[in-house]
């Protein structure tokens with residue numbers, strides 16, 4: 302049986318301790334950061350009446366920076382591969398890393414200690430991932446044909462080259478996310494990530510669907526691929542192909558022929574449709590649309606599909 306006065310004293314002591322408790326107020330570590338850029342890590346604390354003894358920083362449990370009030374100078378770097386401290390820009394609250402490499406990814410920890418007699422220590426950790434952005438130009442779309450008729454099979458790939466981590470890819474048909482479509486509407490083909498010797502990763506996502514009337518409701522059929530990495534990278538490319546549009550003025554039809562070289566050079570600016578140089582193509586395609594039955598369309602599409610293989 303504990304006497305009530307002991308209990309009261311105990312509670313009082315706990316309260317007093319609570320009031321004078323050294324506390325980590327805010328740890329600011331970016332979850333993702335871009336390779337080659339400086340990074341600022343912040344660790345804010347409330348001494349709550351205590352005197353500061355030290356602030357120490359660790360990456361994956363290895364110390365790389367210490368600020369000890371009693372030392373001269375107080376701020377010191379502890380050598381650690383992959384961590385390059387910018388000493389003049391670091392203090393008890395902030396550590397600046399000059400430029401982070403991929404090896405800079407890891408769990409960072411800030412530990413703050415108070416002076417005697419309590420020597421309280423508080424610490425907190427957070428993960429930081431160093432991102433190597435994909436090759437410039439955004440995700441590349443491969444396999445599109447200049448024109449598609451109703452019943453044709455679109456079978457194309459989107460490739461985001463050499464990043465770390467691998468970019469996440471998503472397909473959109475006329476702005477509708479394919480991930481939300483039924484299997485009979487469109488299929489996503491997931492290919493394994495390709496990892497190069499230097500550790501950089503290439504992701505490929507295939508798209509396969511049969512062209513229907515509804516795809517041309519708003520004119521061109523647009524196929525967009527979006528590549529993202531965390532909240533740092535967000536880039537898309539779009540292929541826009543023409544369907545059967547007999548109402549199109551003939552004047553436009555002779556404007557541009559399809560050139561593979563130009564397609565390769567296409568970038569984030571959505572390409573507008575390719576215009577057929579030959580009016581007969583347009584006429585015959587239109588004819589197909591108007592007269593084709595479901596059965597015929599099936600035959601045509603399987604013919605095109607075997608064409609593609």
Ligand SMILES: *[C@@H]1O[C@H](CO)[C@@H](O)[C@H](O)[C@H]1NC(C)=O
Pocket residue numbers: 380
């Ligand atoms: C840290 O590394 C630098 C450069 O490699 C070297 O000059 C310095 O002496 C090292 N410091 C310690 C304490 O090991």
Ligand SMILES: *[C@@H]1O[C@H](CO)[C@@H](O)[C@H](O)[C@H]1NC(C)=O
Pocket residue numbers: 339389390397
């Ligand atoms: C580091 O300090 C220098 C001056 O000492 C300043 O010009 C520079 O902007 C600082 N960099 C960062 C990332 O704080």
Ligand SMILES: *[C@@H]1O[C@H](CO)[C@@H](O)[C@H](O)[C@H]1NC(C)=O
Pocket residue numbers: 443444456457458492505507
């Ligand atoms: C898509 O990429 C996969 C994997 O590299 C390949 O096997 C396939 O032939 C590609 N398809 C097209 C249409 O480029």
